[in-house]
Amino acid sequence: MTLAHYLFVSGILFAIGLAGVIVRRNIIIIFMCLELMLNAGNLSLVAFSRFQVANGLPNYNGQMLVFLIITVAAAEVAVGLAIIVALFRARQTVHVEDLNSLQG
């Protein structure tokens, strides 16, 4: 197992998330794909942290960043889904192509 293996998994996962954000039109699925991209970033951070060994310990700064990202992502999901619920109440749709009132 080399660092490149983990980085490739992370990159492919990020690409899948990116494809989902562009291709899908359902705002909830887009949100899930954003989570996928965040997790791909987390995976590369954990991999870099593990491969920077000093005195038999991984570099914990990377893992701290992942911890903070997971916390912020949880808060972000809560707020985002509340916005989606408010949007659904106002417009009765979660399809991004129906949400065009700012297009003028």
Next chain:
Amino acid sequence: MPEPLFYFFSLLTLIFGVGVVINRNPVASALCLVASFIGLAAIYVSLNAYFLGTIQVLVYAGAVMVLFLFIIMLMDIRAEERRKFNLVAVGGGMVLVIGFLAMFSSVVSGFKGGEQRLSQLPLDTTKSDVVEIGKTLFTDYTFHLQIVGVLLLVATVGVVVLSRREDRPSAPHEAP
């Protein structure tokens, strides 16, 4: 972790990740996302990040997924299944993703540090992962931890404000 297990969990993560994108049914997408995150937690464990693997399962596969499934209950699943894929978006997305992957693989394959092997970097097994993370979190990162606490509080209050109904009928105690 033995090499076959790494490939097994990587493939699990990636295949279920693709499942999130291509499933028409949002509930199936959400369940694929859970499976993908569990595979990712196993990869974290293979990198000796036991604490983060546990957090990943608890927070993502537990809390975040429950939120997603609750919101999906609001929607009309049949309406989503009737929608067609937008071919322009699919084509543009594929071009962008292939460009990204080409650039990414050229960068990673040219990266010299990427050739270190996990077996060449043994860890001190007498030290506990959670103890070390706790030490780092409460010494170097105390301030960040406090800020994240404030952020969570603000997010909680914000969600309550956002999901309150504006057009609520008058409260019962105001009735004559």
